[in-house]
Amino acid sequence: AQSVTQPDIHITVSEGASLELRCNYSYGATPYLFWYVQSPGQGLQLLLKYFSGDTLVQGIKGFEAEFKRSQSSFNLRKPSVHWSDAAEYFCAVGPRGLMNRDDKIIFGKGTRLHILP
Amino acid sequence: NAGVTQTPKFQVLKTGQSMTLQCAQDMNHNSMYWYRQDPGMGLRLIYYSASEGTTDKGEVPDGYNVSRLKKQNFLLGLESAAPSQTSVYFCASRGFETQYFGPGTRLLVL
Numbered sequence: 001a002q003s004v005t006q007p008d009i010h011i012t013v014s015e016g017a018s019l020e021l022r023c024n025y026s027y028g029a030t031p032y033l034f035w036y037v038q039s040p041g042q043g044l045q046l047l048l049k050y051f052s053g054d055t056l057v058q059g060i061k062g063f064e065a066e067f068k069r070s071q072s073s074f075n076l077r078k079p080s081v082h083w084s085d086a087a088e089y090f091c092a093v094g095p096r097g098l099m100n101r102d103d104k105i106i107f108g109k110g111t112r113l114h115i116l117p
Numbered sequence: 118n119a120g121v122t123q124t125p126k127f128q129v130l131k132t133g134q135s136m137t138l139q140c141a142q143d144m145n146h147n148s149m150y151w152y153r154q155d156p157g158m159g160l161r162l163i164y165y166s167a168s169e170g171t172t173d174k175g176e177v178p179d180g181y182n183v184s185r186l187k188k189q190n191f192l193l194g195l196e197s198a199a200p201s202q203t204s205v206y207f208c209a210s211r212g213f214e215t216q217y218f219g220p221g222t223r224l225l226v227l
Contacts, residue, residue: 009157032214043207044160044218051214090160094214104175105150105216109159 002027004091006108014116015083021076021111023091031093033074034105035065038088047089050074051096061085086115119143121219123208129225130198138193138222140208148211149191150175151183153204154221160207166191198226 005024013019025031032051036044048059055067065076074091089112094105124139142149151163152175162175166185180202184192191210195202203226208219 034215036218043220044209046215046217049215092216094211094216096214104162104165105211107160109157 002093002106004093004106004108006089006091006111008111009109010112010114012114012116013081016080019076019078019081019085019113021089021091021113023074023076023108025072025074025091025093025106027072027093027106029096030069032096033065033067034092034094035059035063035074035076036090036092036107037061038090038110040087044090047076081113081115083115083117086113088112121208121210121217123206123219123222125222126220127223127225129227130195131227132199134198135194135196136198137195138206138208138224140191140193140219141189142191142208142210142217143189144210144212144217145188146210146212146217147188149185150209150211150216151181151191151193152207152209153177154207155204163193163206198224200226202226 003026034049035047037047038044050057050067058064063078088110090110091108121142147168150165152160161177164183166172169188172183182194206222209216
């Protein structure tokens with residue numbers, strides 16, 4: 001079965017500290033991979049995506065993610081978090097290429113990031 | 118370029134009332150989606166549409182109906198609203214690979 005697991009529901013880090021949010025997936029073939037961020041009361045904004053090539057991808061707001069095929073993981077990282085990074089983060093996987101009728105993008109349940117001053 | 122827009126932004130209904138949530142996208146995307154988001158539940162897919170004129174049920178379709186008569190519009194209907202449908206509803210569209218979300222509709226059913 002296709003699924004996305006974000007094992008941490010909540011994570012708290014101090015401002016200026018490094019961050020890693022975990023994401024593991026189960027999918028029939030190597031999917032497209034995404035990270036989205038949702039600030040309170042807002043919609044989901046795309047942070048970064050992985051399609052192919054370099055397994056370390058850079059996104060907006062200083063975030064990066066590394067695709068590890070052997071571990072079926074796509075963890076999100078940031079070297080130094082800012083108070084404005086407090087939000088909920090969603091990992092997602094989707095099919096390659098044009099979507100067939102039964103293809104869907106699958107989201108994890110999210111990780112809420114709290115920042116300590 | 119507006120992307121994905123949703124109307125209304127906020128709505129209060131009484132139990133049993135009906136309403137339609139509207140979603141529009143200007144990116145010429147084939148696929149469109151409706152999700153609901155509830156605390157601790159993440160995003161749950163209600164219905165999706167792979168192309169104009171086609172719709173399919175997602176994870177939680179009960180109590181909802183949808184319409185995709187035009188490529189740019191995807192409507193979500195609640196025929197008889199229930200308190201369990203209190204939620205934040207997000208519409209999204211997808212082009213070749215990436216899904217783009219609207220700002221959401223916050224629905225309260227009393």
